[in-house]
Ligand code: ADP
């Protein structure tokens with residue numbers, strides 16, 4: 001049950017004095033149904049109306065409040081001309097000017113000789129001053145605000161109305177038990193909750209509106225904390241579905257590990273244990289494996305597959321493109337042959353008798369590991385005993401596709417792999433239903449990629465240097481040359497790619513290839529294969545090569561119009577190089593007009609090569625929704641927090657919530673109880689069992 005201390009905050013807006021049903025409906029549409037929702041509707045601006053005591057303090061064009069004495073009224077002969085009231089103020093002539101006036105109203109409001117206070121934008125008028133349509137008139141300056149708060153408005157709900165509602169609501173805000181950690185609060189100088197609300201609704205300068213303002217920071221943090229805590233509680237109490245339980249013996253995985261020319265990284269070993277423990281539990285595994293490009297996800301996937309094969313189950317690996325599926329197949333088959341494991345590939349290209357044979361052997365269990373594209377999802381594909389489904393580069397698949405694969409049989413364990421690291425805090429928010437493993441370590445012996453940034457005007461020099469390097473390098477050097485293709489301007493972009501291709505052809509002749517999204521699958525594959533086999537030195541491409549392709553001697557990555565990509569996209573592209581032991585280069589070319597964000601992105605790209613760091617930075621630079629794709633993101637609509645600029649709060653709040661729950665899983669300590677109030681305050685109670693029972 002909701003604590004009664006919160007009752008006044010849950011009063012419907014129409015019950016606030018002088019609001020009523022009609023206005024209430026409009027306020028609800030703008031802010032939300034109850035008083036607390038109006039409290040979360042924070043100001044977007046502030047007007048300063050200084051009280052002007054001296055002539056020198058007047059700044060023309062700015063707001064000000066002045067004392068006047070009315071002298072005379074000048075009523076124009078026609079209504080089209082303005083009505084003027086001549087006054088005296090600070091020893092000057094001040095005119096009040098009105099269009100579309102009501103004469104009788106003005107005459108009663110401004111009787112001659114009356115001393116009054118008016119406020120408005122002050123302008124010069126002849127030798128004196130004027131105010132066109134004063135915003136306020138009053139008999140005392142105290143009735144005119146010095147700071148006037150502006151709110152996001154809607155039709156029918158003006159800032160004035162919101163200010164009035166808040167003038168009733170704010171004084172009635174109850175004192176609540178403090179839910180913030182005292183040390184955290186002190187360190188960040190965060191005000192108490194009631195004080196924060198009061199300050200946030202009474203800004204005095206533009207700075208008070210900034211996300212870094214302590215009052216705003218506090219409120220944003222409260223909102224995010226409530227959300228993260230609720231997510232964790234929901235997750236804690238969710239009963240996981242029963243899954244196929246697997247008991248790996250280790251005889252295949254041990255053999256494979258022994259046969260590898262390298263040692264598994266610590267991260268690979270740790271993640272493998274996480275996966276194996278999960279596989280052997282009664283519950284169905286749904287696990288997200290995040291690892292930067294080149295962090296060695298494929299081996300982890302294969303070892304996971306072998307773990308289920310050891311126990312007599314089958315495994316399936318689904319990749320987003322034909323090229324990737326074939327690449328996986330080639331590598332994995334090589335590794336599996338000595339183990340006596342039967343591996344098959346199934347894409348749209350396997351047809352007729354070949355396809356039928358695969359389907360039969362899959363159904364009777366002779367094929368132990370199936371690799372393929374979404375062809376795996378078709379109805380005819382049925383397994384004998386599927387224990388694990390692995391989805392590579394999961395962001396290329398929709399949620400439904402990944403579900404379709406595990407629905408092939410009951411309780412199939414799922415491992416999805418992504419090379420686009422999601423900030424930890426967002427992973428929880430957007431993939432709250434999944435466990436998460438991270439490969440946060442690169443295999444030893446990798447050369448760092450040197451990244452540089454240059455303007456597009458340097459292309460002729462760049463081409464020359466590239467030509468020389470390819471010719472003189474003792475080892476084979478290949479380069480990717482990326483030109484973006486953006487949907488909105490696809491035609492002109494495609495033309496630009498083709499133009500670049502023909503320009504490079506003039507220098508490199510038939511050693512240049514071109515791939516773009518509008519080519520047929522087989523055509524594309526043919527060019528890619530030429531590049532992979534070394535027949536081409538340069539591959540001009542749109543972003544079709546983004547995922548997974550692995551060509552070791554490709555050590556140069558040139559990206560044109562780099563400013564048009566997000567951090568994640570740039571990082572993905574850069575990950576295509578640096579795959580061998582030779583040093584790699586990434587050159588980011590940009591156009592003449594760079595926004596601040598674009599500059600910042602390029603700077604970050606130059607500074608770090610760690611996908612997890614980049615993901616966190618990306619979260620700070622862009623909206624979280626943008627990172628995950630607004631639609632399927634499943635991100636809550638924060639009212640006060642703006643995680644595009646307060647992404648760091650998301651991270652802190654997530655850690656905070658984790659600590660709280662590890663110490664006090666049922667929220668029974670004093671702080672835990674205060675946090676319960678917070679959860680109710682943000683209406684998180686409905687989904688959480690702990691709150692209902694506690
Ligand atoms: P990604 O995570 O991008 O899918 P891959 O699995 O394709 O990365 O691995 C990239 C390369 O690194 C492959 O050639 C793979 O054989 C190699 N590799 C994987 N693990 C290790 C390791 N522990 N030590 C050295 N090389 C490794």
Ligand code: MG
Nearest residue numbers: 297298392548
């Ligand atoms: Mg991969």
